[in-house]
Amino acid sequence: MDYRNTLNLPKTAFPMKANLPVAEPQRLAQWEALDIYGALRRARQGQPKFVLHDGPPYANGDIHAGTALNKIVKDMINRYWALAGRDVAYVPGFDTHGLPIEMRALKALGVSQHQIAPLDLRRECAGVARHYIGVMTTQFQRLGVMGDWNHPYATLNPAYEAEELRVFADMVDQGLIYRDLKSVYWCPHCETALAEGEIEYKTHASPSIYVAFPVEETDRLPSGTRAVIWTTTPWTIPANVAIAVHPSLHYVVVKTEVGPLLLAEALVEKVLALLGLHNQGSGAAFPGAALEGLVARHPYLDRTAPFVLGDHVTAESGTGLVHTAPGHGIEDFEVGRRYQLPVIQPLDDQGYYRPDTPLVAGLFYEAANPVVIQKLTEVGALLHQERYDHQYPFCWRCKNPIIFRATSQWFLSIDRIRDQLTEATYTVHWDPQWGGDRMRGMVEDREDWCLSRQRVWGLPIPAFYCLQCGSSILTGDLVRHVADIIAREGSDSWWAQPAAHFLPEGFRCPTCGGQEFRQERDIFDVWMDSGSSHAAVLKGNPDLSWPADLVLEGNDQYRGWFNSLLTTGIATQGEAPYRMVLTHGMVLDQFGQEMHKSLGNTVDPLELVERYGSDVLRLWVASSDFRTDVRISDDLMKQLAESYRKIRNTFRFMLGNLADFSPTTAPGQGALRDPLNRWVVFRVGQWLEEAQAAYQTYQFHAVVHGLVRLMTVDLSSLYLDIIKDRLYTLGRRDPLRQETQTVLYYLLHALLRAIAPVLVFTADEIYEFAPKPADFPHSVHLSTWVGGWDIGYNEDERARMDRLFGxxxxxxxxxxxxxxxxxxxxxxxxxxxxxxxxxxxxxxxxxxxxxxxxxxxxxxxxxxxxxxxxxxxxxWARCERCWRHTPDVSDDDHLCERCRGVLAQSAE
Structure with a gap:
C-alpha cells in the first residue's frame, strides 16, 4: 500500500526558484504603493531617533560598484536600527554643483565654458543634475535602499543654498574668512583653484635640472662662485626671484672643473658624482644664515636672486639650495612674503605664458620646459638634466597635472580653529579606530581652506567690490541678506541681476562711501556645499537631529566630506556634527586591482542585479568586511548565489512544515519539553545574541557567515533533518509535533527578522507566506527584532547535549x-x-x-x-510508512505500532 497520502508532507506556495530580477521590481512597486518608509516612521513615532546623515554622491552619472556598496551598507544599518525599534529617519542627498557636472554639460553641448553665456551653462548643468538625481534615485531604490526618496536634499535647491550661505555668514562674523594673494593648487585645464581635497597624487615624469646661479662679487665667497639649485619644474625658472637656504644647514664652496660651486656640505659627494665633476678642494663650512643678504643673479634674465632663509629647505635631496618663485611654490610664497619679494606669476588661467614674458611668451607651461633648458644650456648655467619619476599632484576631476599659481582667492582660516578641530576628533567614535589619528593628521597638516573656484556652476560667494575704490566688501549681515534673496529666487539670480539687486537700499561702500558695485563671480568649492549639509539638512529638518548619530563614506573622505563637515561644524557650532564616523574601503576586481574603464575591469552593479537580483548583491556587501578594500567578480557572485539558495531553501522547508500550523492555537512557549527542541531554541538564541551584537557594531560579515553556518550545520544538517520524522509521520495534533511546529514558527520569525536588513526582498517575500497572527504588521520591515526565547535552559541540559553530540x-x-x-x-x-x-x-x-x-x-x-x-x-524490518526499522513492524500491514496508531487516530 502507498502510505504517502497519510503523511504530513511539506506544503507551501513559496517558490523554490527565487527569480529575483523579476520578483524584486514587483515588490518595490508594492512598497511604494504602501509607503513602507512613511509607515515605518509612523510606527516608530516617539521612539529614540537614529540618524545616519547621507554623504551626497555627485549626480553626474549612473551608480557604480563603489556607490552600490556605500548605499547598501547604509541601508543595512538603517534597517537594523529600525528593526531594533528606533525611529530611523534617512534623507538621501545629492551633490549637484561643481566641475563633474559642468564638464558633462559642456561635453554634451560641444562647447567650452568661454563659448556659452553663464546663465545658459547653469541651466544646462541644472538639467544634467536633476536628470541624474532621477536616474540614481531609481537605481538606489532598485538595490532596496529605503529612505525619504520623495524629499531628498540637493545642493542646488534654493533652500539648501540659503542655509549654506548662512553657515558662511557665521564664519564671516567670526573673522574666519579672508581674501588674499596666495600660491594655490591650480588646474589649467579646468581653469580654477583647487583645495587639498580635490588633489590626488600619481607618478609623473618631470625633467630634473641642476642650474648654476652666479653669485655677485663679495668678500664672503670666492670670486666666480655659482650657487647650484635643483628643480623638476624648469618652466618656473622665469619666475625665480631668490634662492632659499636653511639657516642652520652647513654649506661649502667646492672647487670643480667648471669653477667654484656653492652646495650643502652633506650633499657635496652625491651632487658632484651626479654632475660628473671632481672635488678639487673646498673652503670651510659655514651655516646658511651667513648667506642671508648675499645676492645671486638670474641665469639669463636681468634680475637678482637674493639669498633668503627658509626652514623648508632640507639636505634630503637636491643641493640644499632651493630655487624660489613666490608666484608658484607654496613655501616659496610664504618665504617671499616674509622677505617682501616680488611675486612674478606669468601664467594665465589656462596655463599659458602672458605675452610680456621673455623667452616663453604664449607657450603652454609644459612646452616651456625644453625652451628654458635650451636657454640655460646656451648661457652655460645648466650643469645636468635627467628624467625624474616622482609623486605629483593631479586634478581628481580632469586627471591632469596641476600647477602652483599665486592668485587672489577667498580662504577660511584653519589656523584660527586648528586646536578646536583637533580636540573635536577625540569626542567622535571612529571605526576603524585609526580614523581618529588619520583625521588629526589631516587637521594638523592642513593649509587654510581655499574656498573660491573660478567656474560658473555653483553657489556664488556673496562678496562685492566697490567700483570707486576697488575694496572688497563681505559682512555676515550682507551674506544673510543675499541668502534670503537666493532662498526665494535661486542662485541663478546672481548672474541675472545687478549687484544693487542684492544690496540693501541705500548701501554705501564702508571705505569710500561709493554706491556702485560689482559682484564676486567666483563660486564656492563644492566641499563647502556638501560640508554645509549638517546645517542645511539636519538642523533644517524637524524629523532629524544634530549632531548625526553616524556618517559613513569611503576612507578617502578623511580629506573630503568628513573634513569639511568637521570644519564647518566647529566653525559655526563649536562641535563635530557627527557622533560616529564609519568608513569603507574601495571595490577592487577579482585580482585586487582598482577598477577603471580604461582597464576594462569595471563591474556594473546593475548588470549583476539583472542577472542575480539585488538580494544577492546585498549578500556580497554583507559578507564582505567592508572596512577594508573588497573584491567583486562573477565567480564570487556565483558562490554567493549558492549561499542565497541554501538560505532560501531552509526557510522554504520551515514554511512547508508550518502549512497546517496556526499561531493562535499553538501551545504556550513555556511548554517546551523535548530536549532537541529545547537545544535548538537555546542554540538559535545564542546566535541571535551574537548577530545582534554584530549588527550593532556593523560587523555584517559576522552576521552572514554565522547565519550560513547556523543554517547549514545546526539546522539543515542536524535539527531540520532529524525532525522530519516527527513532522511527517506523527499525527497532526500530536503534542510533540505541535511543539516542534511551535519551535519552527519561532525559528522562522526570529531568523527572518535577523536577515531582513540584508535580504530585504526575500525576507519580505518569506514573511508574506509565513503564518502569523492577524495583528502582525503587513511587512517584515515594519516589525521588530525577535530575541532569544527564555526557556530556562540550564548547564546540565547543555552538558548533556554536548556529550550526546560528541x-x-x-x-x-x-x-x-x-x-x-x-x-x-x-x-x-x-x-x-x-x-x-x-x-x-x-x-x-x-x-x-x-x-x-x-x-x-x-x-x-x-x-x-x-x-x-x-x-x-x-x-529489524522497515515500516513502509515512516521507513524506520523497528522490532514492532507487523508482517501483515508492514507498519510499526506508532504508524498504526496514527492511522487509527486519523480514521476516527
Whole structure:
C-alpha cells in the first residue's frame, strides 16, 4: 500500500526558484504603493531617533560598484536600527554643483565654458543634475535602499543654498574668512583653484635640472662662485626671484672643473658624482644664515636672486639650495612674503605664458620646459638634466597635472580653529579606530581652506567690490541678506541681476562711501556645499537631529566630506556634527586591482542585479568586511548565489512544515519539553545574541557567515533533518509535533527578522507566506527584532547535549564507513554498538534521544576501553510508512505500532 497520502508532507506556495530580477521590481512597486518608509516612521513615532546623515554622491552619472556598496551598507544599518525599534529617519542627498557636472554639460553641448553665456551653462548643468538625481534615485531604490526618496536634499535647491550661505555668514562674523594673494593648487585645464581635497597624487615624469646661479662679487665667497639649485619644474625658472637656504644647514664652496660651486656640505659627494665633476678642494663650512643678504643673479634674465632663509629647505635631496618663485611654490610664497619679494606669476588661467614674458611668451607651461633648458644650456648655467619619476599632484576631476599659481582667492582660516578641530576628533567614535589619528593628521597638516573656484556652476560667494575704490566688501549681515534673496529666487539670480539687486537700499561702500558695485563671480568649492549639509539638512529638518548619530563614506573622505563637515561644524557650532564616523574601503576586481574603464575591469552593479537580483548583491556587501578594500567578480557572485539558495531553501522547508500550523492555537512557549527542541531554541538564541551584537557594531560579515553556518550545520544538517520524522509521520495534533511546529514558527520569525536588513526582498517575500497572527504588521520591515526565547535552559541540559553530540560524531563516522562499503544503505538501517569508556553511561532516555539524533535503528551501549562505535545492518524490518526499522513492524500491514496508531487516530 502507498502510505504517502497519510503523511504530513511539506506544503507551501513559496517558490523554490527565487527569480529575483523579476520578483524584486514587483515588490518595490508594492512598497511604494504602501509607503513602507512613511509607515515605518509612523510606527516608530516617539521612539529614540537614529540618524545616519547621507554623504551626497555627485549626480553626474549612473551608480557604480563603489556607490552600490556605500548605499547598501547604509541601508543595512538603517534597517537594523529600525528593526531594533528606533525611529530611523534617512534623507538621501545629492551633490549637484561643481566641475563633474559642468564638464558633462559642456561635453554634451560641444562647447567650452568661454563659448556659452553663464546663465545658459547653469541651466544646462541644472538639467544634467536633476536628470541624474532621477536616474540614481531609481537605481538606489532598485538595490532596496529605503529612505525619504520623495524629499531628498540637493545642493542646488534654493533652500539648501540659503542655509549654506548662512553657515558662511557665521564664519564671516567670526573673522574666519579672508581674501588674499596666495600660491594655490591650480588646474589649467579646468581653469580654477583647487583645495587639498580635490588633489590626488600619481607618478609623473618631470625633467630634473641642476642650474648654476652666479653669485655677485663679495668678500664672503670666492670670486666666480655659482650657487647650484635643483628643480623638476624648469618652466618656473622665469619666475625665480631668490634662492632659499636653511639657516642652520652647513654649506661649502667646492672647487670643480667648471669653477667654484656653492652646495650643502652633506650633499657635496652625491651632487658632484651626479654632475660628473671632481672635488678639487673646498673652503670651510659655514651655516646658511651667513648667506642671508648675499645676492645671486638670474641665469639669463636681468634680475637678482637674493639669498633668503627658509626652514623648508632640507639636505634630503637636491643641493640644499632651493630655487624660489613666490608666484608658484607654496613655501616659496610664504618665504617671499616674509622677505617682501616680488611675486612674478606669468601664467594665465589656462596655463599659458602672458605675452610680456621673455623667452616663453604664449607657450603652454609644459612646452616651456625644453625652451628654458635650451636657454640655460646656451648661457652655460645648466650643469645636468635627467628624467625624474616622482609623486605629483593631479586634478581628481580632469586627471591632469596641476600647477602652483599665486592668485587672489577667498580662504577660511584653519589656523584660527586648528586646536578646536583637533580636540573635536577625540569626542567622535571612529571605526576603524585609526580614523581618529588619520583625521588629526589631516587637521594638523592642513593649509587654510581655499574656498573660491573660478567656474560658473555653483553657489556664488556673496562678496562685492566697490567700483570707486576697488575694496572688497563681505559682512555676515550682507551674506544673510543675499541668502534670503537666493532662498526665494535661486542662485541663478546672481548672474541675472545687478549687484544693487542684492544690496540693501541705500548701501554705501564702508571705505569710500561709493554706491556702485560689482559682484564676486567666483563660486564656492563644492566641499563647502556638501560640508554645509549638517546645517542645511539636519538642523533644517524637524524629523532629524544634530549632531548625526553616524556618517559613513569611503576612507578617502578623511580629506573630503568628513573634513569639511568637521570644519564647518566647529566653525559655526563649536562641535563635530557627527557622533560616529564609519568608513569603507574601495571595490577592487577579482585580482585586487582598482577598477577603471580604461582597464576594462569595471563591474556594473546593475548588470549583476539583472542577472542575480539585488538580494544577492546585498549578500556580497554583507559578507564582505567592508572596512577594508573588497573584491567583486562573477565567480564570487556565483558562490554567493549558492549561499542565497541554501538560505532560501531552509526557510522554504520551515514554511512547508508550518502549512497546517496556526499561531493562535499553538501551545504556550513555556511548554517546551523535548530536549532537541529545547537545544535548538537555546542554540538559535545564542546566535541571535551574537548577530545582534554584530549588527550593532556593523560587523555584517559576522552576521552572514554565522547565519550560513547556523543554517547549514545546526539546522539543515542536524535539527531540520532529524525532525522530519516527527513532522511527517506523527499525527497532526500530536503534542510533540505541535511543539516542534511551535519551535519552527519561532525559528522562522526570529531568523527572518535577523536577515531582513540584508535580504530585504526575500525576507519580505518569506514573511508574506509565513503564518502569523492577524495583528502582525503587513511587512517584515515594519516589525521588530525577535530575541532569544527564555526557556530556562540550564548547564546540565547543555552538558548533556554536548556529550550526546560528541557520541553522534563518532557514530556517524562509523555509519558512513559502512555506507561507503555498501554494507548499509542509510543510517535508518543501522544497528550501532557504542563502546563507552569506563565511568560513562547512557540512560534509557539518552539512548532514545541519541538514536533519534543519529537517525539509526538502534544504539546498543557497551563498556569499552575507548569511545568508539561499530555499525552493522539491523535485523529489524522497515515500516513502509515512516521507513524506520523497528522490532514492532507487523508482517501483515508492514507498519510499526506508532504508524498504526496514527492511522487509527486519523480514521476516527
Amino acid at each position: 557520541y553522534r560524531e563518532v557514530i556517524l563516522k562509523a555509519i558512513e564507513e559502512k555506507r561507503a562499503a555498501k554494507i548499509i544503505g542509510n543510517s535508518l538501517a543501522a544497528r550501532v554498538v557504542l563502546h563507552l569508556p569506563a565511568g560513562e553511561n547512557l540512560s534509557r532516555d539518552d539512548q532514545g534521544l541519541l538514536t533519534e539524533l543519529v537517525m539509526a535503528a538502534e544504539i546498543v551501549p557497551v563498556t569499552g576501553d575507548i569511545l568508539q562505535a561499530v555499525a552493522e545492518p539491523t535485523d
